[in-house]
Amino acid sequence: MNDIHLNKINHQNWKLMMWLFLISDIFTFCGFINVFFALRLNSKTIWPNGDIVFTYVPLIGYNIPLAFVTIMTFILIMSSISMYASTYEYKKSKKINSLIWLFFTILIGIMFIFCQSLEWIHLSNKGYWFGKIPIGHNVNYSNIFFAITGFHGIHVLIGIMINIFIFIKIYLEKRMHSYNFLNNAGLYWHFVDLIWVFIFTFIYLI
Amino acid sequence: MDRQTDNILSNNKFNMKILKYIFSRDHKIIAKQFLITAMFMGFIGLFISVLFRLQLAYPNRPFYIFKLFFNKFANDGYLDPSFYLSLVTIHGTIMIFFVLTGGLSGTFSNLLIPLQIGARDMASPFLNMLSYWLFLLSSLTMLYSFFVITGPASAGWTIYPPLSALPKAINGSGTGQTVWLISMSIFIISSLIGNINYITTIMNMRTQGLTMYRLPIIIWALLLTAILGLLSFPVLMAAVILLILDRGFGTSFYLSDIFLAGEYLHYDGGSPILFQHLFWFLGHPEVYIVILPALGISSEILSINCRKPLFGYHTMIYSLIAIAGLSFFVWAHHMFISGINPLIGSVFTITTLIIAVPSAIKVFNYIATIWRGNIKFTTPMLFTIGLISFFITGGLTGIYLGNAILDINLNDTYFVVAHFHIVMGSAAIFGMFAGIYHWYPKLFQKMMNEKLGHIHFWITYISIYLIFFPMHFMGINGMPRRYYDFNAFGMFNIFINMNKFITIISIISGFAQLIFLYNFTYSMFKGKDSSKNPWKANTLEWTTPIEHIHGNWENDLPVVYRWPYEYSNPKYQDDYMPQNISDKH
Numbered sequence: 001m002n003d004i005h006l007n008k009i010n011h012q013n014w015k016l017m018m019w020l021f022l023i024s025d026i027f028t029f030c031g032f033i034n035v036f037f038a039l040r041l042n043s044k045t046i047w048p049n050g051d052i053v054f055t056y057v058p059l060i061g062y063n064i065p066l067a068f069v070t071i072m073t074f075i076l077i078m079s080s081i082s083m084y085a086s087t088y089e090y091k092k093s094k095k096i097n098s099l100i101w102l103f104f105t106i107l108i109g110i111m112f113i114f115c116q117s118l119e120w121i122h123l124s125n126k127g128y129w130f131g132k133i134p135i136g137h138n139v140n141y142s143n144i145f146f147a148i149t150g151f152h153g154i155h156v157l158i159g160i161m162i163n164i165f166i167f168i169k170i171y172l173e174k175r176m177h178s179y180n181f182l183n184n185a186g187l188y189w190h191f192v193d194l195i196w197v198f199i200f201t202f203i204y205l206i
Numbered sequence: 207m208d209r210q211t212d213n214i215l216s217n218n219k220f221n222m223k224i225l226k227y228i229f230s231r232d233h234k235i236i237a238k239q240f241l242i243t244a245m246f247m248g249f250i251g252l253f254i255s256v257l258f259r260l261q262l263a264y265p266n267r268p269f270y271i272f273k274l275f276f277n278k279f280a281n282d283g284y285l286d287p288s289f290y291l292s293l294v295t296i297h298g299t300i301m302i303f304f305v306l307t308g309g310l311s312g313t314f315s316n317l318l319i320p321l322q323i324g325a326r327d328m329a330s331p332f333l334n335m336l337s338y339w340l341f342l343l344s345s346l347t348m349l350y351s352f353f354v355i356t357g358p359a360s361a362g363w364t365i366y367p368p369l370s371a372l373p374k375a376i377n378g379s380g381t382g383q384t385v386w387l388i389s390m391s392i393f394i395i396s397s398l399i400g401n402i403n404y405i406t407t408i409m410n411m412r413t414q415g416l417t418m419y420r421l422p423i424i425i426w427a428l429l430l431t432a433i434l435g436l437l438s439f440p441v442l443m444a445a446v447i448l449l450i451l452d453r454g455f456g457t458s459f460y461l462s463d464i465f466l467a468g469e470y471l472h473y474d475g476g477s478p479i480l481f482q483h484l485f486w487f488l489g490h491p492e493v494y495i496v497i498l499p500a501l502g503i504s505s506e507i508l509s510i511n512c513r514k515p516l517f518g519y520h521t522m523i524y525s526l527i528a529i530a531g532l533s534f535f536v537w538a539h540h541m542f543i544s545g546i547n548p549l550i551g552s553v554f555t556i557t558t559l560i561i562a563v564p565s566a567i568k569v570f571n572y573i574a575t576i577w578r579g580n581i582k583f584t585t586p587m588l589f590t591i592g593l594i595s596f597f598i599t600g601g602l603t604g605i606y607l608g609n610a611i612l613d614i615n616l617n618d619t620y621f622v623v624a625h626f627h628i629v630m631g632s633a634a635i636f637g638m639f640a641g642i643y644h645w646y647p648k649l650f651q652k653m654m655n656e657k658l659g660h661i662h663f664w665i666t667y668i669s670i671y672l673i674f675f676p677m678h679f680m681g682i683n684g685m686p687r688r689y690y691d692f693n694a695f696g697m698f699n700i701f702i703n704m705n706k707f708i709t710i711i712s713i714i715s716g717f718a719q720l721i722f723l724y725n726f727t728y729s730m731f732k733g734k735d736s737s738k739n740p741w742k743a744n745t746l747e748w749t750t751p752i753e754h755i756h757g758n759w760e761n762d763l764p765v766v767y768r769w770p771y772e773y774s775n776p777k778y779q780d781d782y783m784p785q786n787i788s789d790k791h
Contacts, residue, residue, distance in 0.1 A: 013329040013406050020402045024440045031444025031484055035459060038480050045475065131456030140475045143457035147448060 011180040018184045022191045025155075029195055032148045033202055039140040048137045050204045056122045066204060072115045073200050079108035080193040083163075087186045093176055102167050102182075105189065109160040116153055120146070148199055155192045162188065231331035232756050236338050237317035238649055241642070243338075244309020245726075247345055249719070251300035256709075256716045258293045261285045263709035265691040279357055287690040288377045291360035294688055295378065298363030299348065299386070303393055306496040306634045308341050311435075314499055314641055315404045315428045317649065321747035322422050324413025324764050324786075326757045329406040333399050340396035347389035351382045359386035362688065364485055367460035367478045371452045374466060384453070387446055394439045394446075401432040401439075408432075413746070415766035419523075420785070422745050422770045423516065426523050427502025430530040431495050437534070438491035445484035452476075479544055486537035493630055494533040498526065500637020501568060501597075504590040507644050508572060510743045511587035512579025513781050515771040518571040525564035525571075532561045542613045551610040558608035565601055569594065580774070580781075584741075585659030589640035592667045593633050599671075600629025603678065618688075621681025624674045632670045639666075639722070646726075647740050651752050652733030658725040662718055669715035673708050680704065742782045745770045749786055 040047055051065040058068070086101035127134045128142040162185050170178050227235055260269055268283025279289035316334065320327055328334045351358035360378025361370035365386065373380050408429045412421075451457045460481045461473035509516040516522065538546055538554040572594050581587070603625040606612050616622060639662075646654045680701055685692065692698040692705065739748040746766070750758050764786035772783040 013410050016406045016410060017329065017333075017402045020405055020436060021398070024398055024402070024436050027437055028440035028444045031441040031487075032448075035444070035448060035480060035484070038477070038483075039459070039475065042477065043475060130451060131458065138475050139458060143451070143459060147451060147457070147459075151447065 014180060014184055015187075018187050022187065025191070026195075029148075029151075029198075032144070032151065033198070036144045036148065036202060039138075039144055043138045043140070045138045046136060048133075048141050050206075053123075053128070054119075054204060056119065058118055068115070068119065069200065069204050072112060072119075073196065075108050075115075076112050076193050076196050079105050079112070080190050082108065083186050083189045087179075087182055090170070090176065090179055090182055095170065095176060098182075099167065099170060102163060102170070106160055106163045106167065109156055109163065109189075113153060113156055113160070116149065120149075145203060148203060152192070152195060152199055155195070159185075159189050159192050229335075231327070231335045232754070233316045233320050233328050233331070233334060234649070234754050236334055237313050239338050240309060240312035240316060240341065241649070243342055243345055244305050244313065245723075247300050247304040248309065249723070250349070251297050251305060252716055252719060254293050254297045254300070256713055258285075258290055258297070259709040259712045261290055261690070262692070263706040265693050276352075278355075285690075286357075288360055289357055290690045291362075291376070291688065292358040292378045292382065295360050295362050295386075296348070296351070296358050299359075301631065302363060302492065302496065303390070304341075304345050304348065306631075306638070307397065307435075307492065308345075308393070310634060310638050310641075311428060311431050311495065311499045312338070312341065312400060313638075314424070314503065314645075315400070315432065317645060318424055318747065319404055319407050319428060320411075321648070321750060321758060322425055322745050323408060323411060323416055324746050324759075324766065325407060325411040326759075326763070328403050329411060330403055333403050337396050337400035337403065340392050340399070344389045344392035344396060347385060347392060351385040351389075354381045354385060356380040356382055358382040364482075364489065365449070366485075367449065367452065367481050368464055371449060371460050371478075371481075372464070372466060372471070373453055387450055387453075391443065391446055394443050397435050397439055401436045404428060404432040405436065413763045413766060416785075419520070420766055420769045422502075423505035423519070423522050423526070424499070424502035426526055427498045427505075430526055431498045434491040434495050434498070434530055434533065438488040438495075441484055442488035445481055445488075448484075449481065479541070479546065482541050482544055483537070486540045487534070489540060490537040491530075491533045493626075494529055496630055496634045497597075497637075498530070500593060500634040500641075501526070503637045503641040503644070504572065504593050506743075506745070507586045507590045507640050508575050509771045509773060510644075510741050511582045511584055511590075512576055513582070513773045514575055514579040515773055515775075516571070517574035517577075518567075519769065519771060521567055522571055525567040528564040529561060529568075532557060532564070536561055536608075539608055539610075539613070542610045543617045548610070555608060555610045559605065562601065562605055562608075565597075569598055569601070584643075585654070585656055585663060586640040586644035588660065588663045588667075589636045589643065592663065593636040593640065595667075596628050596633040596636060596670070600625055600627075600633060604629060615684075616681060618686055619681035620677040620685045620687060623687055624677035624681060627674050627677075628670070632674070636667075639663075642726070644741065645747075646729065647736030648747055650730050650733070651736055651754075652729050653736050653740060654729045654733060655725050658721055662721045662725065665718035665721075666715055669711045669718065672711045673715065676704050676708060739784075742780075744772055744782055744784045746785055749784060 054069055055063055055065050056068060057064050060067075082101045082104040086098045086105060089097035089101060123129075123142075128145070130143055130146055131139060133139045133142045166178065166182055166185050169181070227239070230236065257272065257275075260271070269280075269285075270283055272280035272285050273283045276285075276289065279286040279292075316328070319325075356377045358378060359365065359370070359382045360376060361367075361383065365383070369375050369379055370383050373383070408421075408425060448457070448459045452459055452461060458473035458476040460478050461471070461476045464471045464473055505516055505522060535557045536554060538550055539558045542551050542554075576591075603621065607616055607622060607625055643654055643659055646652070683698075683701070685698055685701060692701065736752065738752055741748075746764055749764055751760060765788075766785045767788050768783065768785055770785050772778070772785075774781045775783060
């Protein structure tokens with residue numbers, strides 16, 4: 001039959017779908033964070049303190065607690081701002097500006113993943129890994145740390161891939177009709193940043 | 207996108223009907239795909255249940271049928287004890303996830319949401335197709351576990367650690383459990399995609415005049431089902447990811463101080479109860495994901511077949527919302543004897559008993575709808591009455607089980623088996639049957655045979671009570687679930703004949719489902735042609751042309767002027783008044 005009556009893709013629908021997906025994803029992260037608190041509050045052995053575990057700063061020295069993760073958090077939040085700027089410029093039909101800001105977002109995302117890899121490598125050298133921890137501490141500390149940051153890292157990687165895809169799409173397109181796509185990608189990116197803020201608070205700070 | 211597919215398909219080169227079914231993004235065809243996959247899975251689940259009933263009734267007798275199907279796991283026809291656990295596990299998993307979640311809400315969400323809200327298709331037909339194909343993939347993955355050398359998962363459908371977390375614990379904990387977890391991860395993604403799509407469609411794509419308080423109850427039920435699935439399945443995802451880490455990466459989220467075959471395992475600091483909390487945070491809403499679509503279907507069918515407006519339309523909606531909301535606060539009533547704090551137990555007793563109130567309101571409204579109605583005993587109506595009967599019977603035992611004090615004695619006995627098979631299993635299956643019989647004309651343009659439908663109903667209805675009612679007494683006498691052989695315990699000797707009786711009835715009811723299968727397939731080809739509105743119903747799905755067209759309505763979308771339950775209103779000439787007909791002529 002003919003399908004001229006079929007609804008065109010309704011951008012309002014995609015936006016709602018994105019929000020519903022994010023709500024759903026919040027529940028996944030809540031599951032992990034609940035596990036974190038359940039394990040921590042029921043811990044019978046020593047639960048390591050973030051000040052002691054995370055002292056590593058590449059290129060500078062070893063004795064600045066939480067400095068590296070603070071830098072990581074800072075750059076990730078900066079990427080949120082650049083993502084917003086990209087969307088804003090795109091809305092004002094400034095394609096080049098938008099692409100530049102999007103490029104910065106991708107770059108910062110890759111930097112974040114790079115920093116996280118450095119941290120993981122360093123921690124695994126110090127004896128922290130799935131099922132491993134320096135003697136006397138609660139092994140579930142490193143278990144849940146790697147599980148949550150790993151799961152968040154996968155989200156960041158997916159976000160980078162989406163951003164690269166949309167970068168190419170905007171670069172190639174003749175007319176500017178990717179605003180809703182860009183906006184949805186932005187929603188996802190801000191969400192990933194927001195989750196990191198909670199992870200930073202719960203796992204590193206307290 | 208859709209236009210391209212349609213062009214390819216209408217091309218002379220590819221003018222094959224089968225391709226139209228495989229690559230379709232049309233929600234009506236996806237509904238058929240969901241239904242047929244779920245029926246296939248349902249028959250496998252039914253067959254498995256008959257097999258382990260045989261084992262329970264005749265524990266020391268070899269059966270050729272075991273040897274025929276599971277040669278590996280049935281030495282000379284004697285069923286392997288650990289394989290018995292696998293059968294129970296897979297029966298539960300298939301029935302709960304693949305038949306009553308994927309099948310029930312998948313079929314009817316796809317079929318009814320666009321048709322009843324007056325939309326051309328789902329919000330995203332592509333995601334809809336993806337949701338079905340992932341569902342099929344996860345179904346096949348689950349069935350694949352029968353071909354694994356150590357057999358399917360055997361930790362129960364609840365996959366409690368440590369049995370599921372230690373790959374070497376029993377046969378089923380090995381590869382079978384891994385396959386189970388993979389299958390379930392795919393299922394969660396499929397259900398996430400589906401639910402996002404259903405919610406968006408209902409929220410954004412209602413036709414002109416169709417306000418939220420003019421929606422049929424079934425749409426409300428499907429909306430709340432989708433919301434429940436959206437919020438509860440991700441928590442299972444988190445639990446499954448951590449379980450996979452426990453199995454393969456040496457973490458100990460759910461394990462602590464464990465000996466396996468005399469050897470001390472270096473797991474420390476975790477807790478199996480943690481998994482139970484995460485699992486039942488999904489698990490209890492899951493029960494309502496199963497039953498809410500069935501309750502919604504029954505509301506539609508009751509009103510249509512009693513030729514009466516649904517009693518308490520708004521109360522119905524509020525009680526659905528209350529059930530959906532409360533279902534997130536009752537999960538620990540599955541864990542009263544797991545070793546949780548008794549104070550938490552009493553809190554969850556209270557919330558569990560509160561959830562009985564909206565359920566009772568719904569039952570009251572059903573009965574008030576039937577009261578003095580002009581009842582037409584069609585097959586869907588019979589199944590709906592059966593559903594209400596099961597909902598009352600099973601719901602009453604739920605109040606006993608919801609009490610922490612009583613539950614300590616009844617937990618993990620056949621009383622629980624009887625309770626959830628009646629209230630969740632049978633009631634939801636009856637809702638599904640009612641829905642299939644009712645919307646069969648919409649799905650296949652033919653009517654199903656009423657006489658065979660009646661026979662199917664009466665055999666199934668009576669045998670379900672004959673199977674599960676005696677189990678209450680077994681449970682009160684302390685007979686535990688999931689045991690391979692009760693002859694080993696002298697105290698259960700009084701139930702030997704009862705077990706045989708239940709098995710014989712379950713075989714009869716199993717064969718009765720073949721009547722349904724025959725009716726379903728025969729009517730598809732040789733059934734009586736259906737008219738445009740065979741049940742004289744008001745909702746919008748009966749205003750579409752009989753032949754399916756992509757886009758549902760030929761010309762403009764219908765406009766809605768009233769609520770969907772305008773039956774026997776003396777103001778109008780007919781005893782029904784479709785939603786899309788204006789009062790002004």
